[in-house]
Amino acid sequence: MEQATRIFGIRAVIEAIESGKSIEKVFIQKGLSGPLFQELNRHINKANITASYVPVEKLNKLSKGNHQGVVANISPIAFVSLETLVEDSQKLSTPPLFLLLDGLTDVRNLGAIIRTAECCGVTGIIIPEKGSAPINADAIKTSAGAAFKIPICRVNHIKDALFHLQTYDIKLVAATEKTDNTIYDLDLKKPVAIIMGNEEKGVSPSILKLVDHKAKLPMLGSIASLNVSVACGAFLYEVVRQRL
Known part of the structure; x- marks a missing residue:
């Protein structure tokens, strides 16, 4: 740093x-x-x-x-509050798209995800205060400066953020292999929040219990999973595709 x-x-x-x-x-x-x-x-x-x-x-x-x-x-960036982030999203002409990162620990993965999120028009990114990779100089460099352009919010607990989003009728979709549904089975045109999990453990079980939908990407090769930043990009661009 x-x-x-x-x-x-x-x-x-x-x-x-x-x-x-x-x-x-x-x-x-x-x-x-x-x-x-x-x-x-x-x-x-x-x-x-x-x-x-x-x-x-x-x-x-x-x-x-x-x-x-x-x-x-x-932190080299200024964080926004969850309340401000969600309230501001209600004034947009397009349905909000939030991204929640549950325990991401790799700084470069975080930076790459921030970059992709900004390219996909994500309304805001929500991360936990503890147990998450810091948004430091390495993360900002990997984000190609996108960390300065997209609202980022830190919360005490991801669960609290999920409850808050649900009060605004924002659909919660968790990326997980523990489901038969793919991301292509869902209607993502309405307000939605995508939840991506830890690099090794994925989305935590307690979070999976709270979401509206679980979705995965179809895997056609012999390797069982994608890098989280790549998977996140695939999820976000499916939202973009549906909304175009």
């Missing part, structure tokens, strides 16, 4: 959190203590920010300055 998206020092990180900066992760030196550290810890917990306790050598590599035992990675 570029140095421009990294800050260090306890007070600087506290102020960044208080000002509403989108912080991807905070690295904290093992054994750190004191009143200022306790204040930082309260802010981290309140904002639900991922923290990792590491040896001082790790922090020395992350920062050349006086890091005071704390280094934070700031």
Whole structure:
């Protein structure tokens, strides 16, 4: 990640959190203590920010300055709230198309998906705050800058986002091999949200219980699955094809 998206020092990180900066992760030196550290810890917990306790050598590599035992990675993009994203989608002249990523961990897969989503006119991308690949310099590079052009939302839990979308009559479609239906069997002309899962485990079982439809891509070769970014592209372009 570029140095421009990294800050260090306890007070600087506290102020960044208080000002509403989108912080991807905070690295904290093992054994750190004191009143200022306790204040930082309260802010981290309140904002639900991922923290990792590491040896001082790790922090020395992350920062050349006086890091005071704390280094934070700031997201280079500004996230939108779920409420704003969905409300704005209701004003569009075309049916909204959302993309939810359930536990994607590979940064380059994430970047490639963002690029494809922007090309397909996706209304917005929704990712979980924890357990997801960060939108860092590598992701943005792989997205060819599309990360700056498409609304991206981070939520505490994907489930909450699904419930919220359902209140707006947005059809939920999960990409999974655990079904007999293909994506070509579905009517995707109305408001829809496509859910793509983790690279290895796919969409989590608890999410699959909540969706309106499950769909897969037909596999004609001997390999059982596609790379998630390729599969995502196939799903999104079927939506595009139906809506043209």
